[in-house]
Amino acid sequence: MNKLMATTAAIMLAAGLAAAPARAAVITQNFNFTSHDFHALFGSTATPPVDPLIGSVTITFDDAQSATDKTTGIVLNSLNIALGSPIGFTYLAGTHGMVIGGSAGGVSLVNVGADDFWIQIQDANTTPVFTVAAYAQTGYPSTAFLTPLSETTQPSTTTGVPEPQTWALFILGFGGAGALLRRRASSIVRRLA
Numbered sequence: 001m002n003k004l005m006a007t008t009a010a011i012m013l014a015a016g017l018a019a020a021p022a023r024a025a026v027i028t029q030n031f032n033f034t035s036h037d038f039h040a041l042f043g044s045t046a047t048p049p050v051d052p053l054i055g056s057v058t059i060t061f062d063d064a065q066s067a068t069d070k071t072t073g074i075v076l077n078s079l080n081i082a083l084g085s086p087i088g089f090t091y092l093a094g095t096h097g098m099v100i101g102g103s104a105g106g107v108s109l110v111n112v113g114a115d116d117f118w119i120q121i122q123d124a125n126t127t128p129v130f131t132v133a134a135y136a137q138t139g140y141p142s143t144a145f146l147t148p149l150s151e152t153t154q155p156s157t158t159t160g161v162p163e164p165q166t167w168a169l170f171i172l173g174f175g176g177a178g179a180l181l182r183r184r185a186s187s188i189v190r191r192l193a
Contacts, residue, residue, distance in 0.1 A: 027125055028060045030077075031100065035119065035133035035147050042112075044143035053117065053133055053147075055079040057100055059089055063125040066093045071103050081135055084115035091124060098124035110134045113141040 036052035056077035061067060071088040085104035092098070101107040101118030110116050117135035121128045136144040 025063055026060060027063050028058065029124065029128065030056065030058045031121065031124075031128060032056045033119055033130050033133070035130070038133075038135075038145040038147045040143045041134075041146055042143050044140075046140055046143050046145075048145040049137055049139065050081050050135070051145075053079075053081060053135055055119075057087065057089075059098075059100070061089070061091050062093075063096070064093055065091075067091045069103060069106050074100075079117070081117060081137065082115040083117065084138070096123050096125045097121065098128075110136050110144045112136050112144050114138060 033056075034052050034054050038048035038051045038053070040046045040048065056079075058075045058077060060073040061070075068090050069088050070090070071086045074087055074089050076083070076087040083102050085102040088101065088103035088107040090099045090107050098121040099108045099118055100121065101110070102114075102116040104114065104116060105111050107118055110118055114136055115138055117133070119133040120131045122131055123129050132146070132148055134144055134146040
């Protein structure tokens with residue numbers, strides 16, 4: 001029985017070491033934002049046509065993997081300005097910073113004179129903090145509108161999906177425990193006989 005326990009312990013240790021690097025989690029976040037107090041840029045005195053900027057986006061991403069100008073895994077639920085290109089996002093895994101915006105020219109840029117926007121977020125994988133937002137509209141060919149503060153996030157939904165290595169560890173652990181119990185039960189039956 002000691003040999004079986006030692007073998008089971010060795011297998012479980014090897015499986016645990018194989019699964020250790022698997023800390024990634026696929027997260028689905030719902031970002032609801034309201035940005036206000038916009039100001040024209042580039043010396044323009046234009047009055048912002050929309051204030052506040054209100055929107056909602058749902059994004060599914062791997063919090064351990066950076067992504068640049070990604071247009072898959074993102075759904076634009078609502079936005080109170082026109083958007084002239086598909087919605088996209090950039091995520092930096094090291095800092096957990098995210099930029100959401102129109103994908104024409106890259107989500108981190110606002111194309112002046114086009115229907116475009118972006119919003120920057122800190123701690124996108126846990127409790128999002130909106131830091132700055134900007135937008136441009138086709139009726140204003142020489143300016144964009146910026147606000148230093150963006151706020152209001154409604155509670156986010158975060159869903160973790162176990163990695164394959166984690167599932168392997170679970171199955172191996174339950175299998176090892178089952179083998180030990182079965183072996184122990186058969187030895188008890190032999191003693192009673």
